[in-house]
């Protein structure tokens with residue numbers, strides 16, 4: 001490593017690129033490649049798999065200035081137990097006591113150096129902003145102009161003004177000539193389709209970040225066309241998708257189409273080049289429920305901005321109740337793509353989001369509608385469908401989202417409601433109590449499932465590594481930070497910060513899993529726009545899927561079969577290197593939560 005070279009280029013972003021180009025790799029040092037708040041925990045791991053070191057070696061934190069000042073000296077310690085996957089003890093450098101702001105790297109003489117990092121207040125502001133802006137870059141149906149999109153400016157794709165009603169749709173009273181209009185919204189992921197189930201949890205998660213950390217988002221200026229309208233930009237961005245979601249409801253009966261899609265996944269081309277016919281597919285119960293949950297949670301969040309958005313709050317409220325009523329009369333229309341394809345043409349082969357167990361959807365949606373309407377008809381459903389055990393949130397398991405909503409709701413607003421008996425109030429209080437206990441219990445389970453090799457909750461169980469594993473790390477963070485909000489116990493915040501470090505580089509692969517950030521970062525995500533746009537750098541701000549030993553994409557060249565190493569930065573590797581709206585959402589939550597909870 002030629003540090004004088006580094007010094008000559010100054011302390012700018014190009015620093016990171018220079019590190020990558022340097023001859024010497026970072027060895028087996030695994031650490032957050034962005035940085036730390038001054039008073040937070042700061043840990044780097046020497047991965048024994050790659051690092052031939054031994055404990056008791058000294059390590060140094062060196063300032064990236066012309067004097068290369070040593071600002072901290074410590075000694076490596078062995079991790080408390082073996083790494084769950086490598087089955088060996090790693091070494092750990094703890095430099096939490098270093099609080100002086102600056103640009104640094106860690107050095108173990110004769111062994112290697114880390115990538116650079118910063119210590120400063122609010123170290124994640126740029127990552128957070130990019131994580132939200134990523135949604136803008138995935139917008140359908142509008143030009144992204146250079147003013148807002150910079151070098152990623154592109155033409156509008158998929159106007160979705162003529163969307164065909166697929167034969168799987170039993171009735172579509174509002175269609176004209178067997179077509180309808182449903183422009184806007186975000187592309188789901190690396191593909192160009194739009195799926196209600198996944199949009200639902202994405203919107204609900206992002207709204208929760210806005211609700212819990214309003215001051216973090218009040219000042220976050222995304223530079224999008226809707227900026228400066230007096231609303232937080234996160235909300236502006238969410239509204240772009242919500243307005244599309246509203247168009248996916250049949251106003252005649254309240255049913256909601258499962259997805260808007262082409263028959264097959266598109267080639268690796270820019271959105272505007274894709275001319276395939278688009279269809280709305282079958283109304284399903286999951287779509288109706290997830291739609292109702294997202295629209296009602298939006299109506300609840302928007303109450304604070306009501307006079308800025310005349311009409312929208314009311315439309316959302318009505319849409320949510322109508323979708324619920326449709327679900328009540330169609331309680332078990334599950335999306336089974338194979339069965340659907342046996343009866344309908346064209347065959348549809350894009351993402352299914354086909355959840356067969358809807359108990360958790362009933363629960364979360366009943367919670368949201370209860371909070372929005374104060375109508376006690378939702379109480380029995382909540383009582384009946386409350387999950388016995390909560391799992392971390394995912395597109396197919398939203399019970400924890402409902403429990404989070406219920407546990408944070410206050411009794412305020414429920415007093416003096418007509419028609420509520422003392423017993424109803426008692427039932428609500430008991431349900432709230434058990435929701436809160438369940439969220440805290442889940443957080444406690446998480447704090448006890450540590451992979452000692454990296455001191456992270458993420459990877460504490462082998463099942464953490466499945467498709468979209470990085471979103472599991474972020475969703476674990478969401479649960480932990482909710483428990484922190486509910487109890488103010490530092491153990492939850494510290495565990496969540498460990499997962500944030502995991503995603504930014506303290507993991508076995510050595511990658512900072514966010515496009516455009518860190519020194520070793522995905523350059524080839526499975527993201528059609530990033531692949532087809534002739535710009536070398538991928539669209540920034542996306543969390544990639546992450547290690548997944550399923551390796552369903554069949555790509556050759558994965559470095560290892562080990563669960564935590566089953567990752568490859570290859571644009572065909574969709575089971576580990578795709579991006580998705582539902583994966584960035586808990587990432588946004590975690591970044592905002594950690595920012596708000598920064599130790600001063």
Ligand code: G3I
Nearest residue numbers: 188189190191350351352353463466467468550578579580
């Ligand atoms: O639930 C089982 C779990 O019990 C088991 O232990 C584990 C072992 O691998 O598998 C789990 O199921 C996996 C599930 O994801 C977990 O969420 C399935 O094997 C896996 O096939 C499934 O992958 C889904 C993938 O689509 C394929 O259907 C992902 O969740 C889902 O995020 C992804 O979504 C796609 C859309 O279809 C299309 N757009 C892109 C998007 C992101 O890749």
Ligand code: 9MR
Nearest residue numbers: 189190191265266350351526572574578
């Ligand atoms: O690009 C598709 C991605 O969005 C999906 O998550 C993934 C799994 O459903 O499928 C990708 O599409 C691939 C298809 O499944 C198989 N043929 C190659 C396609 C592009 O790599």
